[in-house]
Amino acid sequence: MPRSPLAFLGGLLALFLLVPIAAFVVRFAVSGDRGFQTPGLAAAFWTSIVTASISTAIIVVLGVPLAYALARSTGGLGRALGILVQLPLALPPVMSGIVLIYVVGPYTWLGELFDGRLTGSLAGIVIAQTFVASPFLVIAARSAFAALDPALDDLAATLGHRPLARFVRVALPAAASGIGAGVLLTWLRALGEYGATVLLAYHPYSLPVFTSVQFQSAGIPGTQAPTALALGIAILAVLLGAARRPSCRRRSAGSRSTSAARAILPAPPRPDTPTPVAFALDARVGAFTLDLSHGAGAHRIAILGPSGSGKSVTLRALAGLLDGARGSVRLGGDDVTAVSAEDRHVGYVAQGGALLPGRTVLQQVRFGVGTDPAVASWWLRTLRLDGLEDRLPSELSGGQRQRVALASALSRQPRVILLDEPFSALDAPVREELRRELRRLQVETGLSTVLVTHDPEEAAMLADEILVIDGGRLLQAGPRRDVFSRPASPAVARLLGIPNLLRGVAVSGEAIETAGARVPAPGHGIAEGEAVLWSVRPERLRVRLRGAGPADGTPAGLPATVVDVAELGTSTSLTVRIGVDAELRAHTTDTVELAVGDAADVSWDPAALSVWTDPSAEHAAP
Numbered sequence: 001m002p003r004s005p006l007a008f009l010g011g012l013l014a015l016f017l018l019v020p021i022a023a024f025v026v027r028f029a030v031s032g033d034r035g036f037q038t039p040g041l042a043a044a045f046w047t048s049i050v051t052a053s054i055s056t057a058i059i060v061v062l063g064v065p066l067a068y069a070l071a072r073s074t075g076g077l078g079r080a081l082g083i084l085v086q087l088p089l090a091l092p093p094v095m096s097g098i099v100l101i102y103v104v105g106p107y108t109w110l111g112e113l114f115d116g117r118l119t120g121s122l123a124g125i126v127i128a129q130t131f132v133a134s135p136f137l138v139i140a141a142r143s144a145f146a147a148l149d150p151a152l153d154d155l156a157a158t159l160g161h162r163p164l165a166r167f168v169r170v171a172l173p174a175a176a177s178g179i180g181a182g183v184l185l186t187w188l189r190a191l192g193e194y195g196a197t198v199l200l201a202y203h204p205y206s207l208p209v210f211t212s213v214q215f216q217s218a219g220i221p222g223t224q225a226p227t228a229l230a231l232g233i234a235i236l237a238v239l240l241g242a243a244r245r246p247s248c249r250r251r252s253a254g255s256r257s258t259s260a261a262r263a264i265l266p267a268p269p270r271p272d273t274p275t276p277v278a279f280a281l282d283a284r285v286g287a288f289t290l291d292l293s294h295g296a297g298a299h300r301i302a303i304l305g306p307s308g309s310g311k312s313v314t315l316r317a318l319a320g321l322l323d324g325a326r327g328s329v330r331l332g333g334d335d336v337t338a339v340s341a342e343d344r345h346v347g348y349v350a351q352g353g354a355l356l357p358g359r360t361v362l363q364q365v366r367f368g369v370g371t372d373p374a375v376a377s378w379w380l381r382t383l384r385l386d387g388l389e390d391r392l393p394s395e396l397s398g399g400q401r402q403r404v405a406l407a408s409a410l411s412r413q414p415r416v417i418l419l420d421e422p423f424s425a426l427d428a429p430v431r432e433e434l435r436r437e438l439r440r441l442q443v444e445t446g447l448s449t450v451l452v453t454h455d456p457e458e459a460a461m462l463a464d465e466i467l468v469i470d471g472g473r474l475l476q477a478g479p480r481r482d483v484f485s486r487p488a489s490p491a492v493a494r495l496l497g498i499p500n501l502l503r504g505v506a507v508s509g510e511a512i513e514t515a516g517a518r519v520p521a522p523g524h525g526i527a528e529g530e531a532v533l534w535s536v537r538p539e540r541l542r543v544r545l546r547g548a549g550p551a552d553g554t555p556a557g558l559p560a561t562v563v564d565v566a567e568l569g570t571s572t573s574l575t576v577r578i579g580v581d582a583e584l585r586a587h588t589t590d591t592v593e594l595a596v597g598d599a600a601d602v603s604w605d606p607a608a609l610s611v612w613t614d615p616s617a618e619h620a621a622p
């Protein structure tokens with residue numbers, strides 16, 4: 001009894017498909033004369049084998065590039081063509097034969113050009129098979145290409161590979177198993193083609209036409225041998241397709257020679273000249289508009305912004321991967337606006353660190369055009385990947401994958417490396433370890449980097465200059481210290497993860513009232529009655545037991561009550577309440593003697609205070 005109706009329904013169809021074949025096999029086994037000596041059978045068999053192989057070869061040579069183009073096209077024309085090329089699948093094969101006669105029949109222009117040899121010939125069979133079987137390959141190959149990660153193509157482009165090389169060396173190997181299944185299906189369909197063939201080329205007999213002729217002249221017994229042959233081939237082909245493919249690990253001479261690679265003398269990378277990046281970008285991606293410019297300052301910059309703010313689009317534009325982007329990009333002193341992604345010599349590590357499937361670590365790091373194997377080995381060792389040279393991407397941990405992606409980009413000695421949230425998918429300890437590793441490389445090799453991140457801490461750690469963006473526009477840019485200590489707006493303060501962002505009203509030009517507490521704010525040019533937002537970074541706050549006088553020169557503070565003390569291992573996070581219900585968070589590495597409920601004073605250096613006009617109050621104004 002099947003466990004579910006689904007199993008029952010599926011089982012019913014399987015039975016329907018298998019029973020007739022089983023019935024034939026039983027009859028064939030007990031049959032006295034199986035008809036293998038029938039004149040013409042061998043010729044028909046070979047005719048089918050040869051023509052199906054020729055038509056499949058034609059379909060592969062023409063159909064794989066077509067499928068690739070269809071998978072990559074986004075326009076209406078591509079979509080329309082994608083539907084049209086499936087028509088022969090929907091057309092009854094006999095009708096396919098009829099439409100083909102309009103083009104290659106003996107009285108057509110083409111037919112006359114070839115002296116009528118396009119019908120009633122092997123060529124006719126090939127034409128019929130090609131027409132009917134092509135969609136099988138195009139559909140299978142298009143699905144295989146469409147399933148590829150587009151980041152692989154970007155990666156190969158930034159490693160210097162031109163479109164044809166990317167097709168041959170990246171897309172084809174990655175889509176090979178899907179295409180292989182399509183080729184098998186196409187060959188079987190061509191082999192079994194009858195309807196179009198019988199109209200276009202009745203002679204010489206293909207195996208299906210021969211079977212039909214036998215059926216009409218000798219009845220069922222005369223069809224046993226050709227049917228058995230076709231069934232045998234089909235079973236063989238299906239078994240071949242289902243057989244586990246040998247591992248696609250491609251152990252080229254390069255990947256086998258791990259020890260040889262190790263034997264190469266260490267070669268330090270070319271000394272880097274710091275390459276600050278300057279750009280003015282104007283691009284549209286779908287409905288999103290990017291309008292961003294930045295002048296070259298430091299050679300280690302971070303682009304910080306919330307999800308969907310345009311960080312990745314910016315990075316793709318800098319790499320030369322964004323079609324239709326206007327504006328300019330300068331690397332160091334060079335204008336590279338008109339330089340293609342292949343020639344920009346910019347390393348690019350896409351979000352998630354795309355790696356080429358089926359290639360070992362050593363092959364990945366040597367994949368860049370013109371990569372010096374000695375430099376690749378140097379980066380392998382520097383990024384602690386030695387010993388993993390023979391591993392495939394699927395055999396690496398997340399942190400190792402990121403290191404390989406980094407080593408691949410660095411091995412081509414790029415002028416600058418673009419990193420798209422390189423550590424976001426990793427767990428905290430690995431993320432921390434890789435951040436420190438990248439920082440070490442920045443310091444030791446003078447690496448120029450543009451880092452995309454939504455983590456303010458990561459931006460602070462790995463960049464000297466920070467760009468804060470949202471909605472494709474620049475909110476603030478400047479040296480790290482300036483941006484963090486003086487956020488240009490509440491929105492920037494929020495994106496920088498500053499927790500102490502409070503509303504208040506200026507009660508004079510020198511003080512703000514928040515929840516009943518009077519907060520000193522000298523020198524901010526606020527006008528009495530103005531609604532404001534203000535903020536102080538947690539590490540700038542001092543919290544002391546009420547009455548314990550200031551020992552470090554900071555002014556005496558506001559009265560506060562301790563509401564939370566959280567030990568964080570090496571530091572302490574304190575939450576205090578000021579006024580009726582406003583809370584401030586303080587962060588300190590000092591020993592904390594305070595407890596929840598203690599009366600305290602909270603103070604800060606007045607220069608640490610940021611004050612802005614409250615934009616929500618402005619909108620609310622009549």
Ligand SMILES: Nc1ncnc2c1ncn2[C@@H]1O[C@H](COP(=O)(O)OP(=O)(O)OP(=O)(O)O)[C@@H](O)[C@H]1O
Pocket residue numbers: 285286287288305306307308309310311312313314454
């Ligand atoms: N190929 C595309 N077609 C249409 N819209 C796109 C395309 N790529 C990105 N976008 C849109 O552009 C905007 C910016 O995307 P982008 O990937 O740069 O964001 P992000 O800041 O990197 O976000 P995240 O941190 O989530 O990766 C988003 O609104 C996104 O939907």
